[in-house]
Amino acid sequence: MLARGQIARAAAVARRSYATKVASFTGQKNDKGHYTVPIIEGDGIGPEISEAVKEIYRAAKVPIDWLPVDVTPRLINGKTSIPSETIEAINKHKIALKGPLATPVGKGHVSLNLTLRRTFNLFANVRPCKSIKGYKTPYDNVDTVLIRENTEGEYSGIEHTVVPGVVQSIKLITRGASERVCRYAFEHARNTGKSKVLVVHKATVMKLGDGLFLEAALAVAKDYPDISVHTELIDNTCLKMVTDPSPYQEYVMVMPNLYGDIMSDLCSGLIGGLGLTPSGNMGVETSIFEAVHGSAPDIAGKGVANPTALLLSSVMMLQHMGLSSHADKIENAVLTTLASGPENITRDLRGSASTKHFTEQVISRL
Secondary structure (H helix, E strand, O other): OOOHHHHHHHHHHHOOOOOOOOOOOOOOOOOOOOEEEEEEOOOOOHHHHHHHHHHHHHHHOOOEEEEEOOOOOEEEOOEEEOOHHHHHHHHHHOEEEEOOOOOOOOOOOOOHHHHHHHHOOEEEEEEEEEOOOOOOOOOOOOEEEEEEEOOOEHHHOOEEEEEOOEEEEOOEOOHHHHHHHHHHHHHHHHHHOOOEEEEEEOOOOOOOHHHHHHHHHHHHHOOOOOOEEEEEEHHHHHHHHHHOOHHHHHEEEEEOHHHHHHHHHHHHHHHOOHHHOEEEEEEOOOEEEEEOOOOOOOOOOOOOOOOHHHHHHHHHHHHHHOOHHHHHHHHHHHHHHHOOOHHHOEHHHOOOEOHHHHHHHHHHOO
């Protein structure tokens, strides 16, 4: 007979959700009974894969009205900003889906992705990586969940030249941001049926910075007696992950910004790359789900782009919005298409299908 905690965790697995007490969805339906979702189609292949998502959503009858928004960067008082009407739309609807963005080179702009995180205070990046049935890689049964602090660390942009040839970059760690992302990790573990949280750090060397992150995580853990907390050094995690990722199925991993950036791409590589990996950026009031791969300008307009990452990110978005039945239907259609053979998958996955053919195959399996 299952204990009460086991029953709760089993039920949580069935109702996967990225909404927690720390980051919930509060968007309202419009007059048609649909949710309005701003979509940033992105650069390069972005418009092509965004159109594939829209076609599949129309076929699946998902109650969403897409609202295209522009994030062409503007320099205002020397700082990169996005159009105010876009900020208002995303803040109003509490959600957005984003294709790949390319940052203009040599025009004084910082990363658009970083600008979006700062603008909407998207404090946690969530990256699940799960082996795709039918798409063989050297690793089997990968099933990891990584949560990355998304607002500070080495990416705070605090750096300066001390003297010519000597640059100082400052890693910013605050208790407030550390506690917030760690609390989200514990809430996410509880929501999705995980019984363990793994805090990844390098407090043996970064005694104050990573030490504060670790201290904050252990303090938050006291509020979650049903979830066990574990710690591990980042270099050890990397070694063990590429040796055998299967033990990490039990954990939700949480870590500071730079470690999370590296580790999330490492985990993506285990399942076949960024083209298969969804991602969500969670904020207290607003969340943005995105494809984290590049804009691939070399294949833009050729009709061969792979929309899988954006599709699976949109599935995460639907789960966050509480539209689980639609999420499950689309996810199953995508995964069965990926498993159906090389003639139905795009060439980046060693297949021969066009974007259009892949999209039609997904729709046929709804």
